[in-house]
Amino acid sequence: MNDRCARIASWLETLDRRWIFLVLAVVVVAALLSGVSTPDRATSVVQPIYDRIENLPAGSPILLSLDYSPSSAPELEPMADALTQHALLTGHPICYMSLYPTGNNMISRVEERVIAREFPQAVPARDWVSLGFQVGGEMLINSLRDSLTARYPTDVTGRPLRDVPALRGVRGLGDFGLIVSLSAGQPGLKEWILYAGDVIDVPLAGGCTGVGAPQFFPYYPLQILGLMSALKGAAEYEAALARGHPEFKAANQPATRGMGPQSAAHLVIVAFILLGNAGLVLRRLARRRSP
Amino acid sequence: MSGVKQRVPQIILTVVALLLIASAFVARPEGSGAPFGQRLLAFADQEFATWFSILAVFAFLLGGLNLVATHLVKVRDRGPDRYYSLVTLVSFLIVLVIGTAKLGGPPGLQGDVTAPGSWLTAVFDAVLSPLHATLYSLLAFYIASASYRAFRARSLESSLLLASALVVLLGRIPAGRHLTAWIPEPLAFLRVEELSLWILRVPNTAGQRALMIGIALGVIALAVRMIAGVEKDPRSGGDGS
Amino acid sequence: MIAAIHLSGDVQVWIGALLTLMVFSFLWRDNPFYKFAEHVFVGVSAAYWMVMGFWTTLWPALVLKLFPAAGRWSSPDAPVGAWDPVALIPAALGLLMLARLWPRLSWLGKWPTAFALGTTAGYSLVRYLRSDFLYQIEATIGTGLAPTAAGRWLWQESLAQLLVLAGTVSGLIYFVNTREQRGAYGRVARWGLLVLMITFGASFGSAVMGRVALLVGRFQELLGPWLGIL
Numbered sequence: 001m002n003d004r005c006a007r008i009a010s011w012l013e014t015l016d017r018r019w020i021f022l023v024l025a026v027v028v029v030a031a032l033l034s035g036v037s038t039p040d041r042a043t044s045v046v047q048p049i050y051d052r053i054e055n056l057p058a059g060s061p062i063l064l065s066l067d068y069s070p071s072s073a074p075e076l077e078p079m080a081d082a083l084t085q086h087a088l089l090t091g092h093p094i095c096y097m098s099l100y101p102t103g104n105n106m107i108s109r110v111e112e113r114v115i116a117r118e119f120p121q122a123v124p125a126r127d128w129v130s131l132g133f134q135v136g137g138e139m140l141i142n143s144l145r146d147s148l149t150a151r152y153p154t155d156v157t158g159r160p161l162r163d164v165p166a167l168r169g170v171r172g173l174g175d176f177g178l179i180v181s182l183s184a185g186q187p188g189l190k191e192w193i194l195y196a197g198d199v200i201d202v203p204l205a206g207g208c209t210g211v212g213a214p215q216f217f218p219y220y221p222l223q224i225l226g227l228m229s230a231l232k233g234a235a236e237y238e239a240a241l242a243r244g245h246p247e248f249k250a251a252n253q254p255a256t257r258g259m260g261p262q263s264a265a266h267l268v269i270v271a272f273i274l275l276g277n278a279g280l281v282l283r284r285l286a287r288r289r290s291p
Numbered sequence: 292m293s294g295v296k297q298r299v300p301q302i303i304l305t306v307v308a309l310l311l312i313a314s315a316f317v318a319r320p321e322g323s324g325a326p327f328g329q330r331l332l333a334f335a336d337q338e339f340a341t342w343f344s345i346l347a348v349f350a351f352l353l354g355g356l357n358l359v360a361t362h363l364v365k366v367r368d369r370g371p372d373r374y375y376s377l378v379t380l381v382s383f384l385i386v387l388v389i390g391t392a393k394l395g396g397p398p399g400l401q402g403d404v405t406a407p408g409s410w411l412t413a414v415f416d417a418v419l420s421p422l423h424a425t426l427y428s429l430l431a432f433y434i435a436s437a438s439y440r441a442f443r444a445r446s447l448e449s450s451l452l453l454a455s456a457l458v459v460l461l462g463r464i465p466a467g468r469h470l471t472a473w474i475p476e477p478l479a480f481l482r483v484e485e486l487s488l489w490i491l492r493v494p495n496t497a498g499q500r501a502l503m504i505g506i507a508l509g510v511i512a513l514a515v516r517m518i519a520g521v522e523k524d525p526r527s528g529g530d531g532s
Numbered sequence: 533m534i535a536a537i538h539l540s541g542d543v544q545v546w547i548g549a550l551l552t553l554m555v556f557s558f559l560w561r562d563n564p565f566y567k568f569a570e571h572v573f574v575g576v577s578a579a580y581w582m583v584m585g586f587w588t589t590l591w592p593a594l595v596l597k598l599f600p601a602a603g604r605w606s607s608p609d610a611p612v613g614a615w616d617p618v619a620l621i622p623a624a625l626g627l628l629m630l631a632r633l634w635p636r637l638s639w640l641g642k643w644p645t646a647f648a649l650g651t652t653a654g655y656s657l658v659r660y661l662r663s664d665f666l667y668q669i670e671a672t673i674g675t676g677l678a679p680t681a682a683g684r685w686l687w688q689e690s691l692a693q694l695l696v697l698a699g700t701v702s703g704l705i706y707f708v709n710t711r712e713q714r715g716a717y718g719r720v721a722r723w724g725l726l727v728l729m730i731t732f733g734a735s736f737g738s739a740v741m742g743r744v745a746l747l748v749g750r751f752q753e754l755l756g757p758w759l760g761i762l
Binding site for chain 1: 453
């Protein structure tokens with residue numbers, strides 16, 4: 001019995017990590033191919049973002065800052081898509097910008113994937129505008145506080161901001177109905193809180209990756225009105241959107257689809273953690289029973 | 292000469308920092324008749340942020356030039372990885388040329404550098420985006436392997452860490468919801484999805500808040516030390532290098 | 533499943549897929565394919581950042597302010613501004629920064645560095661004090677420890693607020709290294725450590741979620757646009 005415990009414990013302790021890689025990969029691929037997904041429901045942390053957009057005065061512009069790069073796109077792009085769909089469904093012009101160098105391309109992807117395909121009637125500069133990326137991070141946010149034209153005299157296409165109907169009545173950040181930062185790290189949501197939300201008292205919400213999520217909960221609800229965290233946060237927002245706007249149910253819901261393989265991977269990792277601890281227990285049993 | 296080398300940077304740092312701190316407590320001037328001090332502080336608040344951004348771009352340029360110099364040396368010295376250095380140099384130069392000249396997009400220099408159809412966007416879609424995403428996705432495999440090897444309930448502290456991680460891992464997925472869906476409504480707070488949200492909103496918030504307050508005090512202390520000139524820049528040497 | 537594969541005809545998709553597989557090959561062991569992909573990434577991303585920084589920031593914020601007529605090259609419809617002599621200051625600071633490339637002149641590079649440090653210190657001191665210190669204290673105790681709604685005492689919210697307060701204070705006590713942690717003080721510090729362990733566990737669980745989502749995304753790209761299975 002001791003020998004068997006010790007042998008199993010040794011096998012578990014010396015398991016080649018490439019087996020773990022293989023099992024994880026196979027499970028994720030299988031889950032993707034099976035297409036299993038379960039609709040989610042919005043929690044108390046995500047729902048306020050949805051409610052704010054629903055209750056904004058008609059035509060209030062929303063600033064959406066896509067502060068992420070391709071490495072965080074699987075988690076944050078579904079949030080960008082859902083917010084874009086919601087804003088256009090409710091008639092609020094969207095102003096895109098980014099604190100990341102890859103931001104221009106990330107914004108273009110949202111335009112191609114969502115606006116061009118699902119809202120062909122949307123008119124550029126009237127229903128949405130892209131300001132693009134500029135270097136500076138929190139310094140950029142600080143510069144935009146009182147005047148967008150201090151750093152963005154034109155949008156990415158070269159159109160002067162005074163000629164953009166979507167930004168009529170918007171001088172600085174405080175004139176937006178809502179600012180949402182989808183943040184992969186630094187600069188991101190924290191900088192928006194420190195340099196905009198807490199300075200000029202503009203409604204601020206955020207989306208973040210799973211890695212960054214725990215650090216933003218202390219800001220909720222006093223400094224940010226809501227937080228979408230990781231793919232689950234995006235799936236919750238899609239669920240709120242599907243409930244409030246039935247026409248959205250037919251649209252692409254990448255976050256809800258992605259939760260199936262996400263679930264499978266989590267279960268595999270939990271299983272490996274428990275297996276590792278089983279090895280620990282077996283090792284202790286073997287030691288206790290040995291003479 | 293050493294006085295100029297040491298004192299001028301400190302004077303710049305202190306004056307800039309004090310102007311910006313003061314600007315946070317002074318209202319923006321409403322018209323052109325505002326006092327000089329108020330206008331100076333508003334100017335500092337607005338313009339210094341832009342100048343910082345410009346300097347950041349020069350830092351990018353410096354970094355790029357440094358990268359080229361480092362890899363050129365490797366190629367020249369015929370080191371073992373010289374062919375890889377060549378790959379870096381060639382890919383760097385190609386992207387630099389097509390991006391600076393805005394090749395491929397709407398009319399030449401007048402177009403957006405990342406407009407659909409531009410060569411830079413093609414490079415982004417075909418090369419940068421897949422590489423960036425895949426390099427980071429490798430971490431999923433390593434986090435699974437690290438969890439298996441290192442996550443052991445050896446003590447109360449590690450057991451708490453493990454339990455908290457397991458609750459969050461299971462509570463954030465639909466499968467976890469099904470796992471505890473049988474718990475009756477009066478005890479719904481014990482369902483794993485409610486527990487995971489409670490962990491994030493209560494103990495996690497407490498711990499993160501303690502960390503944040505500690506870090507904030509550290510940032511403030513460091514800023515004060517830098518402004519007062521008692522913080523030595525570890526990169527500075529006696530010869531000003 | 534093999535019959536369901538529809539390979540993409542798009543060159544960009546093929547390049548992306550092959551580079552993805554090259555990086556994944558590192559999971560087996562380090563190899564020349566991975567090194568090639570890694571070095572391509574370094575070169576491409578460095579140049580991309582430089583190009584984006586130049587066209588999005590340096591061009592409008594510096595070049596056009598010093599040479600307004602150049603605006604007609606890049607944006608025919610944009611307003612042509614006036615020459616701004618103030619822009620000479622950041623231009624000078626930027627050029628001083630490049631002096632670091634010459635050892636004899638590298639000491640000049642300290643001036644723009646000092647400006648950057650002063651800017652960061654000046655902006656961050658007030659903002660961290662407000663957002664990460666004062667507002668955090670307000671969030672912990674300022675909203676009251678006995679919240680009510682429609683005259684009813686929300687005991688669950690009260691308990692949560694109390695736990696957050698106790699956890700925050702004990703966590704801060706744990707970090708104080710200038711006093712020996714023993715006796716009652718030590719017990720409070722230990723409670724703080726336990727709260728921090730729960731925090732780190734939650735951080736780990738969230739981090740796993742984040743990383744797994746990236747992996748799912750990559751496989752979606754391979755199985756979807758490239759192989760046409762999804």
